[in-house]
Amino acid sequence: MFKSHIKEPQWDTSVFLEDVSVHYRIPSESIKTFKEYIIKLLKGQIKHESFSALRRIDLDVKKGEIFGVLGRNGAGKSTLLKVISRVLIPSEGRVWINGQISPLLQLGAGFHPELTGRENIFLNATLLGHSHDDIEQKMDEIIDFSEIEDFIEAPLRTYSSGMQSRLGFAVATAWQPDILILDEVLSVGDIGFQKKCVNRMSKFRDRGATVIMVSHSVNRIQEICERAIWLDHGEIKILDTATTVCEIYKKALSV
């Protein structure tokens, strides 16, 4: 098992995890209601089982690095991304992040059907933590990218689902992130729009964003990434160059 010896983030560190664990406490039987909870609590019948989604993870991703995460379903990949993007505060350990992170937002979550496209851009972008002035600056670019100029003053409920996800994507990627999180494959809208998305992602990468990429496709990771980890049952099995990790991962899978 890999153990890091670096105990402090360095000047060129982008994402730094030290001894990070995430434990979910799952009640041994499902308690759905408050009434049930109170009764069980009084009777002393509440028992929890602990499930560790991540165990003692050490990680030091450098600025501008393209970093791959491999692992089967349930290995802790999405939990790792959640910890990095501050959605989940780890049960133990330290998370140190330098820079803006691209959102994991499901496209269009947080939209409101009664508001116009423009109003929804403001709402969604402030949810992502941008200020009013920042949004105003990017407004034309967002509208342009989402290809809905003609409908921007119409309420969102009149939009097709394709238009909604294009708008969501345009807002989510309007700002150059320092850390870009790529989870599986993007599939938004038609092929033409997908191409635009891929281009935009590549542009972020070329401008020096740190990329953390999660994929089931070993070949893609091997192709693009410099280093990679193999996550297994919430632990780092190996951390090495992408080529080495992918070779070992492929071998392990074929056995």
Added chain:
Amino acid sequence: MKQNISTSSKSNVYDSAKRKHPAIEELLALFRYRDLIYQLVRRDIVARYKRSVLGVAWTMLNPLGTMLIMVVVFSQVFRTTENYSAYVLTGIICWTMFSQSTSMAMSSMVWGSQLFKQIYVPRTAFVVSTILASMVNFILSLVPLFIVYAMTGVQLRPSALLLPISMLFLFSFSLGVALLVSSIAVFFPDVADLYPVVLTAWMYLTPIIMPLDFYREILNGILLYINPFYYIVNLFRILMLDGFVPHLQTWVATAVSAFGILIIGWIFFSLRADRFAYHV
């Protein structure tokens, strides 16, 4: 090497090892996201009024309608109360603000907890914005209140100028209770079903519809003194209807119950907030 860390980026470093107390951390985060609060309040108000022509009018007509019913039903019963319609309408708009805003905060938290699993947002943002939006509605409902005052011959005195302070207490109290109930509702959705029952009981324990004297006679008025909402609505009525500035102890009692609940709610909520994303 270390100084490079701070200069390399515009101090955009997040370090979980250097977090302050959750309650303070939450307050700072909320301030950073103030533009979000504005957008959420705006959304709540716009969405409510966009589809109905009578939208704004409903906010004013609703308490008026309830008042009319109460006046018709109870004015015979509570003959002793002087200017019952002004009394009951004042109580109703305070209570409506409190009960509606806290119920709505709960549902906006349930909506928001979907987002908490995907992005970082200050956890209090949805509750705070809901209460603020309700406060805007409350201000609108002051219009029919003043009309009824004028019609029933209530003479506003200079004490009415202290109304904003009274509103601040109402806001703090509602926010505190909203934080308490919504942090529980995230884990147990049935709290949302239970809460209206609690509210109904609470309303009848508070002098909203029935006259103050009725409560004073029960157990030497103990029901009033242990009921924090009594202080809020009482101060409101003293300033508006009775028209005098009450003693310091009335102010202190009201401030303690309003800010006390707010502080308790804020801390309770912040301490549980880290667990929200864990709750699948």
